[in-house]
Every structure is written in C-alpha cells, then in structure tokens.
Amino acid sequence: MVIEIVQVVGFGLIATFLIMVINEQKPVIALAIALVTGAMIFLFIMAPLQSALELISTLSGQAGINNMYIQTLLKIIGIAYLSEFGAHIARDADQESIASKIELAGKMMIIMMAIPIFQVLIETVLALIPGGA
Numbered sequence: 001m002v003i004e005i006v007q008v009v010g011f012g013l014i015a016t017f018l019i020m021v022i023n024e025q026k027p028v029i030a031l032a033i034a035l036v037t038g039a040m041i042f043l044f045i046m047a048p049l050q051s052a053l054e055l056i057s058t059l060s061g062q063a064g065i066n067n068m069y070i071q072t073l074l075k076i077i078g079i080a081y082l083s084e085f086g087a088h089i090a091r092d093a094d095q096e097s098i099a100s101k102i103e104l105a106g107k108m109m110i111i112m113m114a115i116p117i118f119q120v121l122i123e124t125v126l127a128l129i130p131g132g133a
Contacts, residue, residue, distance in 0.1 A: 034092045
C-alpha cells in the first residue's frame with residue numbers, strides 16, 4: 001500500500017510541476033493534463049478499492065448484516081467521492097458554479113438513498129419505546 005501511494009503522489013506531483021510550467025504558455029494543454037492525471041489516479045485506485053469492497057462484503061456477511069444496508073452505504077460513499085471528484089475537476093477548469101451544483105446534486109442523491117435506512121432506524125427506535133409502535 002505504501003508503494004502505491006508513493007507512486008500516486010509522485011505521479012501527481014510530476015503532473016503538477018508540468019502543469020505549472022505549461023500553464024503560462026498553453027493553458028488548454030495544462031487543463032488537459034490535469035484532467036488526464038485525475039482520471040489516471042482514479043483508475044489506479046480501482047483495484048485496491050475493489051479489494052476493499054470485497055472485504056467489506058465478506059465481513060458484513062459474517063456479521064449477519066443485511067446486504068441491502070451495506071450496498072446502500074457503499075453507494076452513498078461512492079456518490080460522495082464521485083461528486084467531490086467531479087467538483088474538483090470543474091474547479092480546475094475555473095467553473096465554480098458548476099462545481100457547486102455537482103456537490104449539491106451529490107448531496108441530494110445521498111439524502112434520497114439514505115431515506116430507507118432512516119426509515120428502518122426510526123421504526124427500530126419506535127419499536128423499542130414502550131407504547132411507541
């Protein structure tokens with residue numbers, strides 16, 4: 001794991017230096033380098049991410065946790081990371097208004113996906129309260 005993060009950080013720093021040098025002469029190329037670098041880093045983390053997801057699935061199965069809850073939580077985490085990633089790309093392109101809308105859309109999707117979990121949580125709490133349900 002340490003070697004992988006060193007590679008990612010090194011790749012990112014090299015790209016950053018290259019962008020700084022090129023940005024004054026060719027800002028469009030600098031933006032393209034930034035976008036490609038972000039995509040490459042994102043692709044680089046896919047294999048470790050898949051391993052982590054498989055481990056979470058195995059552990060939740062052993063703990064007897066309903067798979068629907070784990071899938072929902074993982075989807076919520078994925079939405080959070082993807083919306084943050086998209087917002088950062090928009091900010092790199094100096095599009096703050098688009099970035100804020102991407103973040104807002106991500107937050108709204110998270111709320112919508114969390115509603116079933118909140119519903120089960122509230123039903124569980126009400127069932128525990130004497131005379132509550």
